Amino acid sequence: MxxxxxxxxxxxxxxxxxxxxxxxxxxxxxxxxxxxxxxxxxxxxxxxxxxxxxxxxxxxxxxxxxxxxxxxxxxxxxxxxxxxxxxxxxxxxxxxxxxxxxxxxxxxxxxxxxxxxxxxxxxxxxxxxxxxxLGGVPRPQVSVWRALEIYIEEIVADEISGKSPAQRELWENTKRRAVTSFVEVCGELNIDEITREHARQFYNRWREKIAPNPKSGQHATHTPSSGNREVGNMRVLYQKYFEYMGVEDITNPFRNLSFSEKKVGQKKKKKRLPFTAEWIEKHILKPGALARLNDQARAISLVLAETGCRPSEVANLVESQIFLDHPVPHIAIESRLDPEDPREIKTDASVRVIPLVGVALEALKKFPKGFPRYRDKESSMSATLNKYFRENGLFPTEKHVIYSFRHGFEDRMTVAGLDTELRMMLMGHTNSRPEYGEGGTLEWKQAQLAKIALPFDLAIV
Structure with a gap:
């Protein structure tokens, strides 16, 4: 045998x-x-x-x-x-x-x-x-759409296996959008038919959207980052496809095509506005202000107010990430490695532990297993909250959004004099400083966050 x-x-x-x-x-x-x-x-x-x-x-x-x-x-x-x-x-x-x-x-x-x-x-x-x-097999004729299928299903299959269904759909849509945009400009081409001229046509179409000729009377409709994302996705697709096929001596037609994003004051201009502590206390935590929201959306709002988490991080909390019986109640923002229910976290720095204080602790006591209504449906959750806040006058200005909780949380920590590295750690921001130690005990972090906890009426939970 x-x-x-x-x-x-x-x-x-x-x-x-x-x-x-x-x-x-x-x-x-x-x-x-x-x-x-x-x-x-x-x-x-x-x-x-x-x-x-x-x-x-x-x-x-x-x-x-x-x-x-x-x-x-x-x-x-x-x-x-x-x-x-x-x-x-x-x-x-x-x-x-x-x-x-x-x-x-x-x-x-x-x-x-x-x-x-x-x-x-x-x-x-x-x-x-x-x-x-002797090179007896010709390179197969592969459309740009077929190349994208191979890219998604074979080339990066392992890289995206940790994404949840909603995360994967969002990721795939950005890639498909780039190919759709390219095909609209250059037509249905095989990937090995794409030339530098095609790449320049695609680049110039985006240039017209980002920086139109002043004589045309047109105004910019898109940002440089939008164009860089679309051109960059085509550049990566082309490179990864031919690398996967073993073609080593080919020049990427999308090479060195990008738009400058360095504009003085642009980042500050685009920054989302924060909620002030006074606004949250007098308007959002006011008894009755959130009463007409469904229970899970209301609880998510309250958790956002006292944790500074990204809305998607709270919407996707599961029981194994919520520690209410610990001496220091806290939540753990981390990837889910369960192949039946995976979810990626944005960056390594985003993996963190946040003590629960004030209204956030009380809200999670009502939902110790998380928020199944919005799990892997963060877009629906954000739409629900933004619509409710807008219709009920809970945004100070038209430029405020639900993400304003996160920016307000950071401002409140700054005003209270919390350590810079602690603020970065709790926000999940990347810190270029070499990492030493554990960054402080949970008890210490809890005591620091208690300094900015907002007063509230338990009846609002």
């Missing part, structure tokens, strides 16, 4: 003869009639070193996995992509950069071509090795 080989077998598919290693692997019986190497693949690795042999084995193993996938895939497009990736991986395993034959003949030196011809003398005619060395 054949040995069952698992991924944990570090020396899988390796054999040794006269001190030299070879890659030896059985061809699956289901495709034996499609792979001329059936029943067994044998490739001399030309090394006595086990580490080098394992690295070369991994490259051949990936190439065969891709080849066999291409032979079993149902769709022509997917099969063509798999065959191409297999050829690229196999060429790399053999020490060559994969190029389609026309590119080899037009771009490589005579010495390089001779090197390839010498190499194929040692392999079987029409074998996968010969095909890889």
């Amino acid at each position: 054949a040995k069952v080989v698992g991924l944990a077998d570090f020396d899988r598919h390796l054999t040794k003869r006269n001190g030299f290693y070879s890659y030896k692997r059985r061809v699956p019986a289901a495709i034996g009639n499609l792979d001329p190497r059936y029943p067994t693949v044998r490739v001399a690795l030309g090394t006595r070193e086990v580490g080098e042999a394992r690295a070369k084995r991994d490259a051949h193993e990936r190439a065969d996995d891709l080849l066999w996938a291409s032979l079993t895939e149902g769709g022509d497009q997917v099969a063509a992509e798999a065959r191409y990736k297999s050829a690229v991986a196999r060429a790399k395993a053999l020490g060559y950069t994969y190029r389609h034959l026309p590119a080899i003949l037009s771009e490589e030196s005579g010495e390089s071509i001779l090197s390839r011809l010498r190499a194929v003398q040692d392999v079987k005619p029409a074998s996968p090795q010969e095909t890889a060395i």
Whole structure:
């Protein structure tokens, strides 16, 4: 009976003869009639070193996995992509950069071509090795939309696996929006048809939205950051797709195309306005002010007032992040690693512990398991709160929003003289200073936050 080989077998598919290693692997019986190497693949690795042999084995193993996938895939497009990736991986395993034959003949030196011809003398005619060395598989024609699918489903699948469904949808929408915008300007192109001229057309369309010619009479409709996000998403898609396909000698047409965001005073102008302590106490915490909100939205508002959290952080609290029975009641803002219910946190600095004081503590006593109505629905929660606050005169000006709780919390800490690093820690802001110690005990943090706790009537909770 054949040995069952698992991924944990570090020396899988390796054999040794006269001190030299070879890659030896059985061809699956289901495709034996499609792979001329059936029943067994044998490739001399030309090394006595086990580490080098394992690295070369991994490259051949990936190439065969891709080849066999291409032979079993149902769709022509997917099969063509798999065959191409297999050829690229196999060429790399053999020490060559994969190029389609026309590119080899037009771009490589005579010495390089001779090197390839010498190499194929040692392999079987029409074998996968010969095909890889001589560039026998053309690059598949892949639309920019198909490239995006591959990017999402294969290239960055591991990177986005920790996002919740709502986070993933938002992330995907930003990528799809960039491709939609590009297609509107340049048309439905295959990704390898995109030229510098297409990239400049796309860039210039955004320039017209960001900095229109004064003579046109038009006004700016978008910010530089919007344009940089769209152009940047296309640049990343192009780069990551071709890297994934093993194409190393290609120039990114979107390179060095960006808009300046350095404008004096612009950041200060865009900063959200804070709620003052007086406004929160006299208007928002006033008995009856939040009475017509649903219980969970009202409680979220109260937690925001005394924690400075981002609205999404409070809306997505779960029971395991709420510690009411601890000597210092607190919440833990952290990623959820449960594959059935994942959620990412914005940055490493955003992972933090916040003591509960005042009205926030009382609100979470009513909802010790969090707020299921708004879990992974933070947009709905923000819309509900902003609409209610606006209709009930709870915003001091038209420029105030629910996020004003967060900015007001930071201002209140500053006025009370709380330590700068403590403020940054509680806000979840990145601190460039080297990290030493734990940043203070929970008891100390609780005592500091107690200095800014607002008076309230328990009946409002």
